[in-house]
Amino acid sequence: MRIKQEEYVPLADMLISSFERDQAEIEAENSFYSVEFLNLFKATTEEVRELEKADVLLTQQKTVTKELYLLADNLYKPLKIFNIVVQKAALPTTLVQDIITNLKKRNIEGGLVDIKSLMQVVASNQALLTSKAMKSNFPALLDTSFKALTEKSNLQTDIIKQRQLLTNDNGSTFDILYNDYITDVCSIGKAVYHGTAKANEYTISKMLKKLHVNRYGSGGNNTPPAV
Numbered sequence: 001m002r003i004k005q006e007e008y009v010p011l012a013d014m015l016i017s018s019f020e021r022d023q024a025e026i027e028a029e030n031s032f033y034s035v036e037f038l039n040l041f042k043a044t045t046e047e048v049r050e051l052e053k054a055d056v057l058l059t060q061q062k063t064v065t066k067e068l069y070l071l072a073d074n075l076y077k078p079l080k081i082f083n084i085v086v087q088k089a090a091l092p093t094t095l096v097q098d099i100i101t102n103l104k105k106r107n108i109e110g111g112l113v114d115i116k117s118l119m120q121v122v123a124s125n126q127a128l129l130t131s132k133a134m135k136s137n138f139p140a141l142l143d144t145s146f147k148a149l150t151e152k153s154n155l156q157t158d159i160i161k162q163r164q165l166l167t168n169d170n171g172s173t174f175d176i177l178y179n180d181y182i183t184d185v186c187s188i189g190k191a192v193y194h195g196t197a198k199a200n201e202y203t204i205s206k207m208l209k210k211l212h213v214n215r216y217g218s219g220g221n222n223t224p225p226a227v
Helices: 005-029 037-052 056-073 074-091 095-105 108-124 126-131 138-192 197-202 205-217
Strands: none
Touching: 005 037, 005 126, 005 138, 005 197, 005 205, 037 126, 056 108, 074 095, 074 108, 074 138, 095 108, 095 138, 108 126, 108 138, 108 197, 197 205
16 A cells, blocks of 8 residues: 555554553553553654654745746747647648647656757748748747746756655654554554454554545545545
8 A cells, every 4th residue: 555655644643642542451462562662653753743844845846846837838828829830831840749748748858858959940940930920039938938947947856856865864764653653553453453443543544544534525626646
């Protein structure tokens, strides 16, 4: 079962609530699950919570990505209008549609390669394209868009690389929370309360379902992707 890293803390919070209530009963079955273990579980959860709060790069990444996609979207209309010019000029190229397709698929790198090629086609056929009513500012628009998309795409890549390094540095803490506490407590909880309603509180799939209902609602457009 695929569990998103951002779901670790809310899952831990749900589990701690049940485990704290049942700790004495569970410890009676296995002394490993002591109050000290519970406190370590809480402390690790808080440590991960603070790491997530400190992840300002995630906010930056979302902002830059939104700006990058807006730049791409703003090209659709001028490109579609220019494609009519290309057809009237009978130029044998699919570059305009290729750019639109790549940008719609958010393949910015592929879009940039095609924009660069289209700039060369325009420069080589400027007189012909102008005679077919190419807007005078279109070559400059391509150049400006290429530079803006390149700059924003490079910034996005840089932030993603920084986040990956941060995640790698702190990855062990996330792994400890999930492997040493969440899955461990779920295992003992399901074993102790097998056959009872309480077992659901120690079953990750049931916990995730409850988490998603609480977070997204119970249907319609709020339904989250399948996990």
